[in-house]
Amino acid sequence: MADWVQNLMDSMGYLGILLLMILENVFPPLPSELIMPSAGFAAARGDMNLPLVILMGTLGSVLGTLPLYYLGRVFGEERLVAWADKYGKWLTLRGQDIRKADDWFDRHGTKAVLFGRMVPGIRSLLSLPAGMSEMPLPKFLIYSAIGSGLWASALAGAGYMLGDNYEQVEQYVGPASKIILGVLLLAVVVWFVRRKRAQASGH
Template sequence: MLDWIQHLMQSMGYIGIALLMCLENVFPPIPSELIMPLAGFTASRGDLTFVGVVIAGTVGSVLGALPLYYIGKVVGEERLVKWADKYGAWLTVSGDEIRKADDWFDRHGHKMVLFVRLVPGVRSLISIPAGISGMPLPKFLLYTSIGTALWSTLLASLGLLLGEHYERVEQYLGPATYLILGGLLLYIVVSVIRRRRRQK
């Protein structure tokens, strides 16, 4: 993986960074925690500029968020509600609950599009509920651009500071990703158990 990322970045420069960050949103096994620190390290050697690296990472990440946004938009609230009413009983999810969740996203979730971009492991997934809720595309692009610019700047800066040891960024953030995903999974399991107990 690392050799492929290095080769693509060396051969394609900024376009390679943008392409990698675009793919990272769609294929999570390609980690931004490795791409952007390597790009920052490359900038520290003078092969690329730091600003160019951040812009390329941001543009690629925003482009990669669009397919997930449109998947959510195609599915839409009504289709999801119908699916939940028909098949959601085993997950104890009803159409009414999906409507309530969607209403909450309409009121508060737009800010989450920005903040979740800074959370390893789930940062790309927020595009789906944004699409489902019908979040206006200009607002989605604005919040996504701000969040991904901050994330790209942070990771590239760490790569700049760590130099040849840029791989440590992924080593440190990797466990954090698993903790976050594990916490979300635990929350879902506990929520399902509680709901089933209330139903009984």
């Protein structure tokens, strides 16, 4: 994949970075922790300009959040609540649980978007609850841009400094992202278990 990413950027330049970062948000298996360090390495070789690399990476990342954001807006809280009330018992999920989660996102959504854009594994998925909770698009774009810009800067800067060894960034960030995802999945499992126990005890 590294060779394909590098070849695309070599042939398309800054437009290649933009396209790859849009795709990375829609198809998470294409990792930003490979794309941006590779672009940073290209800047270190003198083939690209580092600030422009960061700008295009940030812009692509922000544009890539929009499909899932609008999917969340279209699906909406009410539809999900209705679905949970009808079918959610199989997952011990109720409509009021959805409303509580939505209320939480209303209170903490800006921080979730800002810092979540720097967390591999969930950075692209955050757009869905942001859309479902009807976070205003300008606010969503601003916080996405800040978080994405910091993430793109860190990755491109690492690639710039590491030079030929830029692929080491993915080697370190990749396992970390799996750990983060594992912790989040464990938290979800614990939540489901506690919900079932609470229901069994009649609380």
